Amino acid sequence: MTAxxxxxxxxxxxxxxxxxxxxxxVLVRAGELRTYESDGLPGYHARPSIGVFPGTRDETIAVVRxxxxxxxxxxxxxxxxxxxxxxxxxxxxxxxxxRLTRIISIDAEDQRALVEPGVVNAALSRAAAPFGLHxxxxxxxxxxxxxxxxxxxxxxxxHCLKYGVTLNHVLAxxxxxxxxxxxxxxxxxxxxxxxxxxxxxxGSEGCFGVALDVTVRLxxxxxxxxxxxxxxSSLDAAAHAVxxxxxxxxxxxxMEMMDGPTIQAVEASIYAAGYxxxxxxxxxxxxxxxxxxxxxxxxxxxxxxxxxGARGVRTASDPAERARLWQGRKKAFGAMGRISPHLVVQDAxxxxxxxxAMLAEIARVAAEYRVKVCNVFxxxxxxxxxxxxxxxTSPDESARVHAAMAAIMQACVAAGGTxxxxxxxxxxxxxxxxxxxxxxxxxAMCALRDVFDxxxxxxPGKVVPMHSCREWHAAPSARx
Amino acid sequence: xxRGTVGALVSVHAASEIATVLADxxxxxxxxxTPLRIVGGGHWLDAGRPCRALETISLAEDAGIVxxxxxxxxxxxxxxxxxxxxxxxxxxxxQWLPLDPFGSxxxxxxxxxxxxxxxxxxxxxxxxxxxxxxxxxxxxxxxVVRAGGRVVKNVAGYDLTRLNVGAWGxxxxxxxxxxxxxxxxxxxxxxxxxxxxxxGWTWLRASEFTPMAAELMSPALGALLxxxxxxxxxxxxxxxxxLVRGAVESLAALGxxxxxxxxxxxxxxxxxxxxxxVVRLSTxxxxxxxxxERASAIVERARGSAHATLTRGVVRCILPVSGDGDExxxxxxxxxxxxxxxxxxxxxxLPASLWPAIVAPxxxxxxxxxxxxxxxxxxxxxxGILGEPA
Numbered sequence: 063m064t065a066x067x068x069x070x071x072x073x074x075x076x077x078x079x080x081x082x083x084x085x086x087x088v089l090v091r092a093g094e095l096r097t098y099e100s101d102g103l104p105g106y107h108a109r110p111s112i113g114v115f116p117g118t119r120d121e122t123i124a125v126v127r128x129x130x131x132x133x134x135x136x137x138x139x140x141x142x143x144x145x146x147x148x149x150x151x152x153x154x155x156x157x158x159x160x161r162l163t164r165i166i167s168i169d170a171e172d173q174r175a176l177v178e179p180g181v182v183n184a185a186l187s188r189a190a191a192p193f194g195l196h197x198x199x200x201x202x203x204x205x206x207x208x209x210x211x212x213x214x215x216x217x218x219x220x221h222c223l224k225y226g227v228t229l230n231h232v233l234a235x236x237x238x239x240x241x242x243x244x245x246x247x248x249x250x251x252x253x254x255x256x257x258x259x260x261x262x263x264x265g266s267e268g269c270f271g272v273a274l275d276v277t278v279r280l281x282x283x284x285x286x287x288x289x290x291x292x293x294x295s296s297l298d299a300a301a302h303a304v305x306x307x308x309x310x311x312x313x314x315x316x317m318e319m320m321d322g323p324t325i326q327a328v329e330a331s332i333y334a335a336g337y338x339x340x341x342x343x344x345x346x347x348x349x350x351x352x353x354x355x356x357x358x359x360x361x362x363x364x365x366x367x368x369x370x371g372a373r374g375v376r377t378a379s380d381p382a383e384r385a386r387l388w389q390g391r392k393k394a395f396g397a398m399g400r401i402s403p404h405l406v407v408q409d410a411x412x413x414x415x416x417x418x419a420m421l422a423e424i425a426r427v428a429a430e431y432r433v434k435v436c437n438v439f440x441x442x443x444x445x446x447x448x449x450x451x452x453x454x455t456s457p458d459e460s461a462r463v464h465a466a467m468a469a470i471m472q473a474c475v476a477a478g479g480t481x482x483x484x485x486x487x488x489x490x491x492x493x494x495x496x497x498x499x500x501x502x503x504x505x506a507m508c509a510l511r512d513v514f515d516x517x518x519x520x521x522p523g524k525v526v527p528m529h530s531c532r533e534w535h536a537a538p539s540a541r542x
Numbered sequence: 543x544x545r546g547t548v549g550a551l552v553s554v555h556a557a558s559e560i561a562t563v564l565a566d567x568x569x570x571x572x573x574x575x576t577p578l579r580i581v582g583g584g585h586w587l588d589a590g591r592p593c594r595a596l597e598t599i600s601l602a603e604d605a606g607i608v609x610x611x612x613x614x615x616x617x618x619x620x621x622x623x624x625x626x627x628x629x630x631x632x633x634x635x636x637q638w639l640p641l642d643p644f645g646s647x648x649x650x651x652x653x654x655x656x657x658x659x660x661x662x663x664x665x666x667x668x669x670x671x672x673x674x675x676x677x678x679x680x681x682x683x684x685x686v687v688r689a690g691g692r693v694v695k696n697v698a699g700y701d702l703t704r705l706n707v708g709a710w711g712x713x714x715x716x717x718x719x720x721x722x723x724x725x726x727x728x729x730x731x732x733x734x735x736x737x738x739x740x741x742g743w744t745w746l747r748a749s750e751f752t753p754m755a756a757e758l759m760s761p762a763l764g765a766l767l768x769x770x771x772x773x774x775x776x777x778x779x780x781x782x783x784x785l786v787r788g789a790v791e792s793l794a795a796l797g798x799x800x801x802x803x804x805x806x807x808x809x810x811x812x813x814x815x816x817x818x819x820v821v822r823l824s825t826x827x828x829x830x831x832x833x834x835e836r837a838s839a840i841v842e843r844a845r846g847s848a849h850a851t852l853t854r855g856v857v858r859c860i861l862p863v864s865g866d867g868d869e870x871x872x873x874x875x876x877x878x879x880x881x882x883x884x885x886x887x888x889x890x891x892l893p894a895s896l897w898p899a900i901v902a903p904x905x906x907x908x909x910x911x912x913x914x915x916x917x918x919x920x921x922x923x924x925x926g927i928l929g930e931p932a
Contacts, residue, residue, distance in 0.1 A: 171747070171828040216697045227695065229704070230672055245909060252824030252855060252886030256905035256928065257713070257913050258658075261671060261704025265697050285750035305613055311636065311725025352750040354788025355781055411693040415613035443695045444614075483695035491698070498698055502685040507700040509916040513909060525699060534683065534916065 072111055075132070075155075079114045082124045087161075089113035098142065098156050102203065103490060104404050105454060106147040110137070110156035117161045119178070119274050126272070127242035129155060135519040136240075138268040140180065140211030143203035145407050146488025148215070148267050148524055159210050159272060165189050166275060173280045174233060174250070179210025179273045183217075186278070195280035198225035201484070202392045210273050216265030218484035220316035220391070221348075223442040227484065229264045231279045237263055239271040240520040250277040262510060267486050268521040270514035284315075284350035288360040289378040289387055292367035293341040297321055297425075297437070300343035301418040303370035304441045307347070308414060310366065312359050317442030318346040318391050321421075324398070324436040324449075328390045331397035335390025336383075341373070345441065346391055394438045395449065402451025406467055410474035411483040414444040423473050424448050431466035433459075445483035446474065472497065487525045495527055504530035560604050560620075561678055561686040561717045567599065568715070568922060569684035577925045580711040582622060582650035586657065588817070590894040593927040599715060601652050608718060609692065612637060616675060616692055618720040621652025637723045640667040640754070644811050644858070652716045658708025661811060662755035662778070665853045671707045673721050679706055679714030682918025692720045705913070711924045712905070713917040727754070727780030732806055733790065734769045734776055735799040739831035742775045743852045745796055747827070751789040754780045756852055757810065760838055763847040763860075767809050769802060775852075776806060810849065818846070819861040819874055820890035821881045827855040836884055844877045858890075866893060875900055903929035 072090070079088045089095050090112050099107045116122040129136050137151035139158050149156075162178035165186065169175070170193035177186060183204040187196040200219035201207055207217070213235065218227045225231075234248035248260035263270050294300040300319055307314065320328070325337045325344060337344055345367065349359050364375040378384040390397075398405055412420045421437065424446075428435040439447040448470055452463045471481055471494050481487070481494045495504060508531035511518065518531075571578050579595030581587065582602060605622040612635040619628060625639070626647040632638050643649065643659035653659070655677070660669040667673065676690025679702070689702035706713055737745075739758055746756055755778040759767070764774040775796075779789045793799060814820060825833045834850050837857045841848045846861040861877055864870060871893065878900055881887055889901045905914065905928045914921075926932065 169826075169828075172826045173747075216701075218695060222695070226668075226672065229701075230668065245907075249886065251826045251829075253822065253888055255708075255888050256907075257709055257910045258671060258704045258707060259909055259913070261707070262701050264704075265701050269700075308615060309613055309636075309725065311727060313724075351752070352785055352788060354751075355783070355785025358782045358784050411695050413611060413614040413616065413693055415611055440695070444693060445695050478691075479693050480691045480696040480698050482698050483693070484697055486697055487699065495699065498691075500686075500688060503687045503689065503702070504699070506681065506685060506687045506689075506702055506917070510700050510702065510705065510913070513912045513916055 075134070076112060078128055079112070079125060082128065083114060083116050083121050087115040087117065098139065098151070098158070101142045101144040101147060101149045103145045103147055103407060105406065106150055106489065108150040108152035110151035111153050113156045113158060115158040115161055119162065122159065122162065122272070122274060123238055123242065123244065125157065126238055126240065129519070130240065130242045133517065133519070135522045137521050138214065138272045140208035140214070141182070141206045143207040144211065144215060144488065145409070145485040146482070146490045148486050148488030148521070150489060154522065157272070160208060168193065168280070170195065173282065174277055175280055176275055176277050177209050178275055179208060179213070181209045183207050183209060183212060190280050194283050196283055197231070197278060198281040199228050199231055202395065209276055209278065213264055213273050213276055214266065214268045215484070215486040218440070218445070220318050220440060223317055223440065224313050224315045225281060229261060232260065232264055232276060233279060234260065234277040235263065236274040237271045238274050240515040240517065244274065248277070265486070266514070267488065267525050269511055269525055271520055286351065286353040286356045287384065288349045288356055289384040290347045290360065290363060290375055291337070291378070291387055292345045292347065292364070292372040292375045293338045294343045294345070294370070294372050295341070296371070297343045297421045298418050299371035300345050301421060301441070303345060303367045303372065304417065305414060306366040306370060307363055308442065310362065312363060314347050314363065314442060315350040316346070316348045317440070319437065319439055319441035320344050320346070320391065320394065321437040323434060324394055324438040327397040327401055327436060328394055331393070331400050333390050333393035333397050335386050337390055346387060391438070398436055398449055398451050402453065404452050404454040406450045406452070406463055407447065407485070408467055408471065409445060409447050409483050409485045410471055410479055410481055411443065411445045412474050412477045412479035416477045416479070417441065417444055420446065420474065420477060424470055427466050427469045427473070431462045431469070433463050433466045440483070443483065444479070489524055492527050495530070501530060505532055505534050509534040561680050564599065564680045564715055564717060565684045565686050568680055568682065571597065572682070572684060572920050572922050575920070577922055580715050580924055582653035583624065583646070583648050585645050585649050586653060589890065590892040590897050591927045592894065592897045592929060594925045594932065601650065601715070601717070604717065607631060615723045615725070616694065616720060617723055618692055618718060619651055620718055621650060621716045623651050624648050625651060625654060632723055633726070636726050638726050639673070639721055639723055641670060641673060642807060642811060644814070646812065647808070651719055655707055655719055656709065656711045656716050662757040662807065662851055665756055665851050666752055666754045667724070671704060674703055674707055675720040675722055676703055677706060677716055677720065678718035679716055681714040682920065682923045687714065690720070694722050710927050712914060712928060713923070715923065728782045729786045730778070730780050730804060731786055732776060732778045732802050732804050733793060733799050734774045734802045735793055736770060736772050736797040737775045738773065739834040739850065739852065741796060743827065743831050746853050749792060751779070751785070751792055753789070754778045755807070758834065758850040758852055759810070760841065760848040762842070763813060763849055766813055766847065767806060769806070776802070776810070778807065813847070814860045815862055817863050819863055819878060819892045821859045821861070821878055822888045822890055823857040823859065823881060823884055824886045824888070825855045827853055830855045830857065833857055833884060837881060840877060840880045863893060866895070871896055897929065901929050903931065906930055
């Protein structure tokens, strides 16, 4: 078919969707859909058959019920900043939720907010700021990513080291299941008894349905913050500083590492933060909490860095400098984009004591495959982010880059780690699921998915490899 | 090297072996239609839960550390490992698992996770849901599932770990659990402050200090623990010397205050008389003070006691039970009913004969029933323990 026409069936669908959301909110032309062909991970492209963008809760319910009636698969999408190809809709309906941007309420007394799924992460913190509150999970894409997307991916971010990930900040949500049923998961006003369906839903990558509203915890803004920048002449020394700080019982709000290539990329970009360009690694360490005692902890952190071999440790002197140091970290992916047309991004996690060895292994793999790795990651959690810039138009370079990534992933799994700490599996990490989980475990995951979406219509083909979804033992004697 | 120091505890059986043996046991039970009761330390057997089991699976012998690398601040242990053993082993490395469920410290990690039990430390560190990284489970379909992992961040695949935390073993038998540890704070001091629920909440909500625990105790409980005869807020402060000193100064403005030994927390955990009925009420934190006042009135009439985790909105009510006569049961029924009328109520313990009549079953919504059907289709594991009908 040509780009501007649709087969008859889709034209009928288009009309029915338009009757719900309005013609302007149903996209069918190739040019209009191009934006939705990929997420934040360049390298994967898939064109949806049709894009539908409801503006209200009721429209969302009506759209999903129509798709259920027609038995049509669909892919939910927030802002499309995901880094696993999870929001790619290959020839199926793309359900965009970024127009549901209402912050329904902020309860300053109980420190929580009720929001629609399309509310942007940073916008929620801005809205909470007058109350001295903020939303703690802070993925690097926080100026664009949505709370709904954060829930789907169980998103993290630098400050999750101290404050926990999305799972730890959602009290309840209203889920719209793929069959159109609306259910409440969790309890915003007390404890829950029974199965933790809220916990199961968070991080289900859009395969269990979509959130119509989410009740999140808000965190109090800390009374005091100290942001330290330590610079090292080796990655190994920086990694040892991380271990020493963690072992001493100090829990920084965040502890991020950037290696030399990343520092140089950032400093050559508009996000230049004043990092030392000749450093092999820097640690960006933030402490927060009560003013009493924070300087004692900051002094100890600085001492641990110096003992591990830091050439220098400086503390941001004012909020502007602190913001500049953080911007360099959060825009590091963008800065790398300046250097290479394409970028692969991984987020494997290793036990914290394995960091020095794993960084050495990554360097070895990079040399073996002749690729250039930039490391910028959540060191305090052991959550690596090796990024490889390359030119996808070169088949040879592409092959080497993907082989190097596979080698890094296998090494992380072998070290007792996992393949993704916060980006999700999507389609990007599907090939690694078999190396991490047994067939029985993957079968159990499929069984859980079938609880929420027995027709497997929501975000089909993601998270768990299809071949794993054998008949779960329960089936023959399962009660209805 | 930590592994050496805990070597004596390491189970003689390889992890997968025990799970494989258990899977065979579950498979036979399923074929024979013999429902199983899963037991750890046995501390929940007298809670009155209406479990319809014909045989018992005991995990008490399946204890020991599987992996503990202190630098990772994570630990993997067999489900039958007691919290007391975990505390001893981690303390030697300057670390702890900040989980302090009520009851005996000889309770097991497996039961703590299966029941989702938490104590005062949940105020700062959350409940088992927030601390468990992964687990090995033998499902009611006799599959050995290894959910999650051993690292502190992990979003690979659907979250089977959360699904099993607090499921009371009805989806699978927990055999091995990985948890996140914390370093012990430089200082750990506990203070008893005489303060009302409302003033306590106001301080906790606005203060720049975040205590590790802040538990309000009713006058009866305070008297039992010999900390006073008024309502007392037990506050546990952790951190460096300057931080704790600052917090102590701030707390002192609240009311009469004195330092008490840390053993006070163990005394609180073990405070309820054997055979008591226990009902946990919960609400939004800002409404806890009001809930506390109303619950206290009922509890006092019953000559019981209560304590509350103010930041979590949880009020735990302890009602003494004397005998099992009809009159006593009628009285108890009235008291529990009055508490249930105050809002979200979870019954922890109750005379077994009263359970079906006054406790609403859990996990009976359509989605939960589908979850149960997926993982325990023949109701082999702890059937009835959630109060669900046959």
